[in-house]
Every structure is written in structure tokens, then in C-alpha cells.
Amino acid sequence: MQKKVLKVNPKDNVAVALVDLKEGETVILDNLTYEIIKDTKAKHKFVIEHLNIDDPIIMYGVLVGKANLPIQKGEVITTENVKHQSTKVKGKTETASWIAPDVAQWKDRTFMGYHREDGQVGTENIWLFFPLVFCENRNVEILKDIFEKELLFEKVTKHQLLLRSLVNNSSEFETITEEEKESRVFKNIEVKFITHQGGCGGIRQDAESLGRLLAGYVNNPNVAGATVLSLGCQNLQVQIFKDALEKMNPDHKKPIIVYEQQKSGTVDEMLSGIIKDSYEAIKRANEIERKPASISKLVLGLECGGSDGFSGISANPVLGQLSDLMAGIGGATILSEFPELCGVEQELVNRCVNEKDGERFLQLMKDFEKSVVAAGSGFDMNPSPGNIKDGLITDAMKSAGAAKKGGSSLINDVLDFTEYIKKPGLNLLCTPGNDVECTTALVGSGSNMVLFTTGLGTPTGNPVVPVVKISSNTALYEKMPDIIDFNTGDVIKGEKTIEEKADELLEFIIEVASGNIKTKAAVLQQNDFIPWRRGVSL
Missing domain, CATH: 2.30.130.110 (Archaeosine Trna-guanine Transglycosylase; Chain: A, domain 4)
Known part of the structure; x- marks a missing residue:
């Protein structure tokens, strides 16, 4: 009962x-x-x-x-x-200890991943197109249309087929045949495209930050290489992007094709060159195949969005147990969304292995909140109307539940936005709570998969990594099966323990990481990318 x-x-x-x-x-x-x-x-x-x-x-x-x-x-x-009310924190008050869970059943487990020369392992093999400035968005969209139509048959959606039937005045709903699916040009690589509204017009710091973020995407193990479009005169110069990538990974060997429009003549000439060069590079990247890798090579981004009053007692604690398992195995997790850590700072500071990391975490929180107050708001205004309607009354209440995603392991590093992960175990990453901005940041810091808990439902995805949607309640899982991948509602019903669900989730993650299961966000082609802009427009 x-x-x-x-x-x-x-x-x-x-x-x-x-x-x-x-x-x-x-x-x-x-x-x-x-x-x-x-x-x-x-x-x-x-x-x-x-x-x-x-x-x-x-x-x-x-x-x-x-x-x-x-x-x-x-x-x-x-x-x-x-x-809203939360405890004020000044620094570390005690040294936390932690006993890792039993990971005997996991320590020798592997997934089928894409091995990179720098030792990272991807869960996907992506060739990425992106602009350094919004002026090039149109050219990226043109390239997207060309490459997807010619290379990826499964990109044709049922809604396109419906329209095609209407245009042809046909009563039959056309479908893609298995033969057409098998005839796609490349079997081992996906081609993805990013556009954004940055790179110029704002403060130089935001342009530099975007350059570091894009460098993180190229450095992400899921990316095989990239085609980069530049106008030429923008704040985010090609050299800024290259310097950011060099600093992040001096030994990177991934192919990067850069085209600058103001040096390339006509649009036609530039696009023709991009298509020829990119096709040859994609063809080479297609030769990379999945091979076994230890699950310690997984870097899991931990995030929540559209949370409800059950998130903090089912889905988030399941992720916390999973995070502890990963720490015990030697893998890595990244806990983000700093506005949703308001009120639990003391626990997190005490869990930092390095006292300087605890101090840095508090300073990043202080600076973030100061900027929010300066804009006329505050962390106490973080819960959305949907959060409040479903039982999350204050920001501190929402935060205390959200922090459960980080489990109880020690914190090995604290990262600011666009900094790339360097250490295994649990890491903290300064990001907003905004779903897409947070996911975007997690991938730029090295996550090769994002685990996203929700109580209300959200279709958020990412162009580079699988985003696994985890529901806090069974009603959501049954209502939105097209966007939810995994259900923890049986924890609420008392049918499963948090530990049992974490084991089930890790098995599911291994299947996704190996390419055997496609996430619902990927099926929906939900390729969201929104960089966090900390500054103002000039």
C-alpha cells in the first residue's frame, strides 16, 4: 500500500x-x-x-x-x-568524509564509444558546423539544408512526408523505406549544425566567453571535427577561438575547417569550398568506429528542469546515487545550476576536497547573485510559476531538492562557465538554471551525456550529446512518453528503492552511450544551443 x-x-x-x-x-x-x-x-x-x-x-x-x-x-x-530564507555561509566549518558505495558490479563494465587521440571517449561521432558570429547564421542554415537532404535520409520527418503527400495530391501517406534508411551515405557519423545570436554587438568579454564555449564543443569527445564560419570583422575573431582551443587542449588533433567570408569572395564561392572540404573531412571521420571503453570514461552532466515537488525525493536522489557510483568507479559527473544551490552552500563547501575550491564556489555564487540583484531580481525569484504550482514554494526548497543530484561524494573541482573538466568525481559548474543555457554549458565543459530530471516535462535536447530525460513521477512518464526516457515514479510509490533505480538508470545509460538506444530528444531532433550571456549589448 x-x-x-x-x-x-x-x-x-x-x-x-x-x-x-x-x-x-x-x-x-x-x-x-x-x-x-x-x-x-x-x-x-x-x-x-x-x-x-x-x-x-x-x-x-x-x-x-x-x-x-x-x-x-x-x-x-x-x-x-x-x-524564502536560507542560511548564510562564510566558509568551511568541517571536513566531510565519504564512503563510496559498492561498485563491484560496475568496475569492469564497458560501453561502445568513439576513442579520441587525447584519451577522451565519445558517446557520439559528430561533425559540427557553427558560426563565430550571428551574421553567418544564414550560411550555416543553407549548409544544414544541403547536407541533411543529401546525407541523412532519416532527417525527413513524418510531417515533411505529410506535406509532400499534400503537394503531390496523394491520398497515401508516404514513408521512408528501410532501403532508403540503409542508403544514407555515412553510417558512423552524424552532421550537426549550431547557430546563435552572439559573436559581436555585446561586450568583448561575452564574445571571448562564446569563443571558449565553442572551443569546448570542438574539444568535446563526441565531436570528430568542425567546420567554422567567420565573417571577419566581428568581436569573436578566429584567433580568439583558436587560442581558446589551444589553451584548453594543446594536444588537440581534430580537423577544423575555417572559412572567413570577407576573405572568400562571393557566397557561392565560399559555400562551394566549404562543401568540398567538409565532405572530404566527414568522409574520413566516418572511418572512426565504436570500440569498448570503460564506463569511467563517461562524463555525465546533471541537470533538472520543469521540476515538481517530487523531483527532490525521487529523480534527483536517483541521480545522486548514480553520481556516487560514478565517483566510486572513477568516472566524472558535473553538477550545475548555481541559482539552484542557494541554501545548501554550507554542505557543498564542506564537501570540497580543496579549501580553495570551497572559497571559489562561494565567490562565484556571490558574484552571480550580485549580478542578479543589480538587474532588479534575486535568487529568491528563481522558482517558476510551474514549480510553485507543483509544490516548490521557495528557491531554497527548490535548491535543496535540486542539490540531491550531486549525491554525497566529495567535490573534486569547482569550474566557472566555459572551463573544461579536468578531474574525475563530482565537479561543480557555474551555470544559470535556464534549461537550455545550462545544457549548453555542460556540453562545453566536457559532458559526453546529460541526465535531465523533470517533473513537469520539457523537450530540451542538444546537438552534440544525448540528453536523457528522467521523470520524477509516473503520471508524467505516461502522459509524455515521446519526451521521457526513464521513469523514477516507482520510488514515490514505494515499489523501488533509490539504489535499485540508480542501477537501472546506469544500465540504461550504458545502452544510450553505446548507441543502442536513441534518446527521445534525439528522435525529436531537439538540437538546442543557447550560450549564457553575462554582459549587456553595446
């Missing part, structure tokens, strides 16, 4: 409704009986003791808010009776 309520941490003074609760209904928690004062929807929280104004709200064992009004025992918390 499914439990109706849950207290996440023994220190908590709120409980989570696992099902809809009616006014006057009684529930039992830790052998104590509580009467529900008002209707409480599943995912929302009610207090388990009477609270006066300014009394603390504790969840996940940390301060997540304070009472704005008197709240009766058994009464649901809302944005009216609770406001």
Missing part, C-alpha cells in the same frame, strides 16, 4: 503529500497522527508543528524558508504564508 505522506529528513518540520489529501483527513507519520487543515495536493507540503511568524521552515534538513503568517499544524504551506 502506497504511503500518503513522507518526511524527507528527521530534522524537517514539514511533510510531503504523496497523494492528494482532503481537509479533515487524518494521516499517520512516524507513528503520530495529523489532521489535514486544508486540501493539500500531492507534491505540496504541510507543517507538522504549529509555527509562528518568522519561525523557520526546515526541509531536507536545511533552512528553506520562514513563516510569513502563523501556520497551524497540518496546514499546507504556500507563497502567502511562507517566504
